[in-house]
Ligand SMILES: Nc1nc2c(ncn2[C@@H]2O[C@H](COP(=O)(O)OP(=O)(O)OP(=O)(O)O)[C@@H](O)[C@H]2O)c(=O)[nH]1
């Protein structure tokens with residue numbers, strides 16, 4: 686019997702936990718079952734109480750104190766500990782039926798999605814046929830306000846692509862908090878962010894400032910805030926961004942779905958993409974009519 690799940694990932698503050706909460710509320714309203722797994726050992730408050738919480742296995746606070754680690758090192762330690770204690774997941778998830786959507790709320794430390802091999806191992810474990818066998822979809826959130834700074838947007842897109850390549854499961858990318866950019870970006874421009882368009886760098890409004898500075902900064906003077914700003918907007922920086930954007934374009938893997946958690950239709954639309962990715966509906970038994978619906982007829 687297959688199980689179904691979505692792993693909600695992305696940089697710190699991208700809106701992962703808020704999306705998980707909106708998704709659970711939406712599922713409940715539609716009489717679907719959710720199983721909420723919090724894998725962020727630093728998360729403290731939740732709109733919906735997790736059904737399984739990594740904090741019951743290991744606490745980031747204890748790790749930081751006992752192992753003398755900072756928050757990022759502590760998080761990696763927690764995940765390594767989880768990988769040595771995978772029974773913690775198996776015991777809780779094994780009995781779930783195909784009716785459930787298992788929602789994994791992940792931490793925001795970017796290194797988890799880029800170069801540390803823990804997540805691929807975890808994903809392989811969750812999806813392994815004959816074991817938990819979860820049909821898993823990865824949902825990578827990037828905050829839509831990133832589009833205001835094009836260099837930041839392409840850097841974020843590169844991190845999304847890195848997660849896609851690393852995890853090798855069906856994957857959707859999401860621009861979250863769309864309500865925050867409503868009316869600020871023209872529709873025509875937004876399309877170029879939804880499917881990354883490298884020419885966005887050619888007509889970057891930030892370039893106007895760059896041309897004025899006519900920069901390639903003398904490294905000897907690098908140090909003051911002003912010089913740092915000049916460096917970040919210099920010709921070398923532009924070449925770097927163009928190279929990153931070219932890389933993203935050559936793989937042609939990333940495109941985004943738009944999410945506004947305050948809008949129920951938007952959450953429903955993302956859910957239908959997730960359902961498609963994991964082929965949720967194909968495994969569902971036809972539902973019996975609810976009693977009052979029968980009475981109405
Ligand atoms: N306006 C708006 N704010 C949002 C939305 N989604 C999340 N936020 C806000 O963004 C902030 C961060 O949201 P979280 O859901 O905690 O983000 P996260 O990705 O789980 O953060 P970490 O777990 O710390 O990495 C909170 O203040 C949320 O209220 C949205 O769709 N619209």
Ligand SMILES: [Mg+2]
Pocket residue numbers: 701702703725728790791
């Ligand atoms: Mg969170």
